[in-house]
Amino acid sequence: MSEERQEEPGTLERAVEATLFAAEAPMTAAAIAAHLGGLEAGDVRAALATLEQHYRNRGVHLVERDQRWHFETAPDLAHLLRREKEQVRRLSRAATEVLAIIAYHEPVSRAEIESIRGVQTSAGTLDVLMEAGWIRLAGRREVPGRPVIYATTPEFLDHFGLSSRRDLPGIDELRAAGLLDPVDEALEASMRFDPDEADEGDEHHT
């Protein structure tokens, strides 16, 4: 359809339109007729048909369900009612460490992560990584207590631009890059003021 001719809506049509707009629940043609002061339900039905036609291409539709009429947002626009607003946040240092450990050692349990990091890991940190879609539960370790073990996901490789985990630099390469040098006091101090640290308050060194 390209263009349609619209007649000036009649009084009954306008009254039915307003009634259904203001109604708190869907109404039958008879209920609308009664509400408008004892009109013929048939006349109301005719008005409803005209309205239904008028709203067919609009952002709001007039729909009939179980003989009751109501306005609702057009189905193709339903997504507008619940929108997701994205907020970009940088991963905290604690979470980055945990993620790195999982990536290098997967699959690992939380206890193993903690023993590698040397600090306790809050449940929140793993939640954040799960929420980010970078780690997943990879079953349980068949040892006493059957701890859950974690592994990285394809999304993790994607985000970090890796084609596979083998792309991660090995220990020797890290050492060559100076990344294994003992953390000196200055670095330690600078890390203490890392703003990301704020959300790691629940962790303490063992």
Added chain:
Amino acid sequence: MSEERQEEPGTLERAVEATLFAAEAPMTAAAIAAHLGGLEAGDVRAALATLEQHYRNRGVHLVERDQRWHFETAPDLAHLLRREKEQVRRLSRAATEVLAIIAYHEPVSRAEIESIRGVQTSAGTLDVLMEAGWIRLAGRREVPGRPVIYATTPEFLDHFGLSSRRDLPGIDELRAAGLLDPVDEALEASMRFDPDEADEGDEHHT
């Protein structure tokens, strides 16, 4: 008017229409733009103008109040839609007067309200208006005693169908007649310039 040509509503127009239909409170063009995912407020305003035009003759109108938009039933259908139970709070004469004084003079202190009405204002009167959401504290007047001053809210404009305070009935005439100026100011002006003064007596003020 007989017939008008209606174009198929555009995507943005439909989205704005659906958003405002579903909204539980009036929205500014900027809020609609943000909700629809960071559109230009200008584009939304254009869509609002088209929609306003489209609904102008219908049973439901799109109205702008204090730069916020909402749909409401057409005022001329009031007699058909008025419910059995009155949804509107009945205000005492004192409360309606106080509300009018605040609306036409805002921001205004309680002492200023009382000097116009010639009686003390009971605390309950202001409370009723605050509770209705029609007035708000608007800071303090920087005079001795630093009295609290009151002003109206966007909900007040909404409720009384005012696009802005400029829409207050007769406000321009009242202002032109000096009836919104304090008595002292009007007195001074009138003693100095009022040509009627000659009629009141042949006395000349020094």
Added chain:
Amino acid sequence: MNDQSFMFPPDAGRQDKDALYLELDGWEGPLDLLLDLARRQKVDLRQISILALVDQYLTYIERAGAMKLELAADYLVMAAWLAYLKSAMLLPKAEQEDPSPEELALRLQLRLQRLGAMREAAARLMGRDRIGRDVFLRGAPEGLRTDRKTVWRSDIFSLIQAYGQVKARTAPRIYHVANRPVMTLDSALERVSAMLGVTLEWMEIRDFLPPHASPELKRSALASSFVAALELAKRGRAEIAQDSAFAPLRIRRLKDAAA
């Protein structure tokens, strides 16, 4: 004084005590009553005769008093003020004080105009199409919801750097003590005892140290030999002497002690 019916609200004309009382009760203070009386002059408030208005008010209050109705203090204060205003307006102009009665009358007129204007404004405001009375909002809006979702961001360098830091922080530390030769207490004891056995002369402690030792070993040997000397002295096998602080420490075997 003007026509009585002009001064009284129509239903107060019945001269019923209660009705009059209720009338008074219905006014919100003297200004309200004055405005009502002024309205009965049926002229623009700007053209109002203040003198006639004052008379009406005073008559009203008088009648109420005659009927032994309790009058609120502010009605009586207003009556007194208006009586003063009336007398001032009737006085010859020359005897007038400041503020002039014209000014006082004008002030009253201006106040009545303002109250009248606001009363009309209130009525017009209340007569507008009001939400919930004349116009209605959507009865069952679906509502809009915005769910906030956090998108996490990081990069490969941060990742490997973090791993490096974990490794560096937690790598088992190997303490290299090789290349640090020491002389144990046992060997020092053995050496000092053996050397003391050779002579009864005093010997300086540095004579007990291995002659070609590295500086590190010498420091260790000195400490161990000193402790060994103390041990031998305790066992009564040697004696230690020092002439002054930091002077050479001398050791010799005790004569009667067995070597």
